[in-house]
Amino acid sequence: MTIQIGERIPEVPLQRIREGVETVDTNALFDGRRIVLFAVPGAFTPTCSEKHLPGFVEHFDEFRSRGIEVACVAVNDPFVMQAWGESQNVPDGLMMLADGNxxxxxxxxxxxxxxxxxxxxxxxxxxxxxxxxxxxxLNVEAPGEFRVSSAEHVLEQLKHL
Structure with missing residues (x-):
C-alpha cells in the first residue's frame, strides 16, 4: 500500500557517501527536520539527469531559505549516487541517498x-x-510523466502548506 499524507516515513536504512559509505536510518534522517525527498527511477537516466535533479539543484537555495532540506534517492548504489551528484554539480547539503535494494x-x-x-x-x-x-x-508521477515531482511544482505547493 502506498504511503499517505499524515503517515510517518517508514524506518529503512539508506546509504550515502561522506568520508566513506555511511548507513543512515530514515528515522534519524527525517526526525526533527523539514525535508523534501524526491525519487528518480535511476541515476544517469535521461529525464532524471536532464530535468529532475537539475531542477532541485537550480532551486536548492529557495528550499534552504524556507528551512527545508533536500534529498534525492534512487535504487542505485551509493557510489553511483555520488558520481551522479558530482557530474550534476549537486551543491553541498543536497543529500544523494542510495536505496540499493x-x-x-x-x-x-x-x-x-x-x-x-x-x-x-x-x-x-x-x-x-x-x-x-x-x-x-506527496506527488507521484504517472508512468512516463514528469510534472508533479518537479522542484518548481513542489515549491508552488509548499506556499499553501
Missing amino acids: GDFARALGLELDASAYGMGRRAKRFALYADDGVVKL
Whole structure:
C-alpha cells in the first residue's frame, strides 16, 4: 500500500557517501527536520539527469531559505549516487541517498517494475515533503510523466502548506 499524507516515513536504512559509505536510518534522517525527498527511477537516466535533479539543484537555495532540506534517492548504489551528484554539480547539503535494494521504495509502496527495460525494480518518480518524519505532501508521477515531482511544482505547493 502506498504511503499517505499524515503517515510517518517508514524506518529503512539508506546509504550515502561522506568520508566513506555511511548507513543512515530514515528515522534519524527525517526526525526533527523539514525535508523534501524526491525519487528518480535511476541515476544517469535521461529525464532524471536532464530535468529532475537539475531542477532541485537550480532551486536548492529557495528550499534552504524556507528551512527545508533536500534529498534525492534512487535504487542505485551509493557510489553511483555520488558520481551522479558530482557530474550534476549537486551543491553541498543536497543529500544523494542510495536505496540499493529498493527496500525504501518498497516500504513506501512506490516501487516500479522496470524489468521490461532491463532496469529491474526501481522507485517510481515522486516527490514528498515531510515535517518531523510525517508526510505532508506527496506527488507521484504517472508512468512516463514528469510534472508533479518537479522542484518548481513542489515549491508552488509548499506556499499553501
